[in-house]
């Protein structure tokens with residue numbers, strides 16, 4: 544199943560509203576899943592490379608990777624999720640660590656995040672659960688002129704179930720909602736909004752599941768007011 548063919552917006556409530564955070568986090572940390580440490584490592588590397596003053600984490604769950612943000616470099620952190628309970632736990636964990644921590648509960652497909660644009664937008668394993676076009680339209684508003692957007696999507700693999708089987712069986716409810724998004728589709732959507740893909744990298748968990756990391760930034764030519772003048 545490829546998300547490029549199935550971009551219809553969700554009509555019912557998100558299945559994420561019924562997934563307890565402790566089950567999700569325990570599943571992601573299992574050695575046979577291993578996605579939580581992998582995502583945190585990628586985020587950590589981006590933070591070290593770009594030293595962003597401001598960061599937005601979209602589809603943040605309980606804040607995997609936030610511990611990698613250096614409060615001396617990053618003063619404002621915006622965390623967005625559709626599940627308020629996840630945000631409550633995140634706030635308990637990270638309250639007081641940053642000069643400003645904003646937690647916002649909304650459906651990124653449908654609503655704009657109201658805040659000043661940020662230097663680094665991190666959206667890991669979010670696009671699989673949203674209409675990529677609607678979400679990218681909203682997300683583009685969040686990226687500062689000199690900022691970047693970094694995404695991670697799971698690769699389509701006919702030999703493996705999209706949601707790895709685990710003792711946390713409640714996560715199986717996510718499988719019907721998960722739609723793989725081709726990296727080329729994300730790149731095309733971003734390009735339509737003046738964001739060009741500066742890097743693409745394939746990564747794998749120790750268990751052998753593959754993911755694509757993409758980094759986008761505003762197209763300097765599109766931003767140049769003198770471009771096209773005689």
Ligand SMILES: C[S@@+](CC[C@H](N)C(=O)[O-])C[C@H]1O[C@@H](n2cnc3c(N)ncnc32)[C@H](O)[C@@H]1O
Pocket residue numbers: 557559571579582601602603604605607623624625626629649650651652666667668669672673
């Ligand atoms: C697969 S998890 C990824 C979590 C996190 N990025 C990580 O590193 O573990 C997807 C997250 O996106 C959130 N989410 C799903 N649909 C959303 C939507 N339409 N708007 C905002 N958040 C959403 C879920 O609640 C969940 O926390």
